[in-house]
Amino acid sequence: MTASLPYSLYRTDQVRDGERKIASDLGVKMYTLMLRAGIAAFHTLRKRWPDAKTMLICCGAGNNGGDGYVIARLALAEGIGVHVWSPVDPLTLQGDALAALKAYQAQGGRISTGSLPPLSFDLVVDALLGTGLNRQVSSAYLEVIAAINRSQIPVLSVDVPSGLDANTGTIWGKAINASVTITFVALKQGLFTGMARDHCGDIVFDGLEIDDTFASTFTPSAILLQPKNIQHLEPTRKKSAHKGQFGRLICIGGQKGMGGAITLCGQGALRTGAGLVTLLTAEVNMPAILARQPELMTQFWRERQGGEVLEHILAWADVIAVGPGLGLSNWSRHLFDGALAMNVPMVLDADALNLLAQYPCRYGNWVLTPHPGEAAKLLSKSVREIERDRFSAVKELHNVYGGVVVLKGAGTIVYDGVTLSIVNAGNPGMASGGMGDVLTGCIAALIAQTKDIRRSALYGTFLHSYTADIIAQQGERGLLASDLLPLLGKKINQMPA
Secondary structure, three states: OOOOOOOEEEOHHHHHHHHHHHHHHHOOOHHHHHHHHHHHHHHHHHHHOOOOOEEEEEEOOOHHHHHHHHHHHHHHHOOOEEEEEOOOOHHHOOHHHHHHHHHHHHOOOOEEOOOOOOOOOOEEEEEOOOOOOOOOOOHHHHHHHHHHHHHOOOEEEEOOOOOEOOOOOOEOOOOOOOOEEEEEOOEEHHHHOOOHHHHOOEEEEEOOOOHHHHHHHOOOOEEEEOHHHHHHHOOOOOOOOOHHHHOEEEEEOOOOOOHHHHHHHHHHHHHOOOOEEEEEEOHHHHHHHHHHOOOOEEEEOOHHHHHHHHHHHHOOOOEEEEOOOOOOOHHHHHHHHHHHOOOOOEEEOOHHHHHHHHOOOOOOOEEEOOOHHHHHHHHOOOHHHHHHOHHHHHHHHHHHHOOEEEEOOOOOEEEOOOOEEEEOOOOHHHOOOOHHHHHHHHHHHHHHHHOOHHHHHHHHHHHHHHHHHHHHOOOOOOOOHHHHHHHOOOOHHHOOO
8 A cells, every 4th residue: 555645636737837837926946846856856765775875867858857867966965876877968958957967967977878877776766757758658768668677676766657657547668667656746646547556666745845835726637545535434323223224235146156246245235334135146046145144135036037026126125236246148137127227326347337338328326336348348449448548438437327437457446427536545466356246245335324326436445445455464465355354344444554
């Protein structure tokens, strides 16, 4: 889990234009901000790597390179062995970056160009490309990035790992694998989702003394969900509470051979506090479900029983979750259609999303929880197109299908038609079967308790990922979906962070 950070996220154009306006309003020179950025970055690297005696500082042509020259000057003054390398002729620099270069040279600093020097340093500072990148990285930079990554030397990236799009989180060819990324003024939204999670390392923030004014002036493009700004969404209970106050939930799925999926969904719902949970599943699954979790109720339905019987079963529910292990058979389609006809809050996952892609419709009172593959089917696109810009994808899913959309993956995004929220939790151990089934039950249970799909999607998604992070402190490999169950009912601030 990344350490606590500001909650507001911004697009790079907002930060670029906004920092100039705020600096002007406050009478702060842009060069002063560059000096502050270099100082903050230098302090970060000294704190993280106090024993580093030599460092390679790679400086590009823009202001990101200027930050690198400030770092180089400070390192030189402390007696650290500094090698500054630039892929461009330093004489082409302009403005504040040129001023930073001259200050470094005035202290006796030297710059090499041409081929990248042998990578035998304690540390690399990446100040190559900055936040303005929005196109494929040139071949020369690609070779440099690949060489630095191969070296496995620790890397501090300044503002953004070079090669990463700070707006979308996509990679333009190759990107630096940073150990730490220090970013300035305001957090950029693309650092927290998709492929960015593989490249940013630990994220450190420094507002350069203008962040409070910036945050009060500009509306964020997205919100970063963390424990402190999500806890207020936890459902509460009166001492006089009884199970009838916390909803009746039907979870639909579990064709023959897929009983585990719907069982996990039901268990997730119970652990997250639903009052009563019934699994509508294939008859063959019922003995195993009751043996595994006797608190779950079970129902089955056969096609020959007809629609009236199905409607009677579904009419019991305040909330319906449909999809885990559902399959794509005629039986599956009847259950899917029956759920849609009930006009109650719903959560759709797994095969329910695949059926929705085949038979599209729009509904305002549901939560859709696609992973990128399911999102691609829902939008008739490729997974690569979805991952290229997850923000645009989740907005398009909402525009087409309505409700609240939870686009799963590294840095899950929740969108309700107004606000983009990114879950600042989760880990690679969650890449295992059944995780999505538990999430479906978790969100559905919260809807049953709160009657609020937006609140439930936000809190349920964060709770699910945060709980997995707590469990993964013992190791990510072999993390099971069922491992999350005992912690789902706890308050976030009660969990051992």
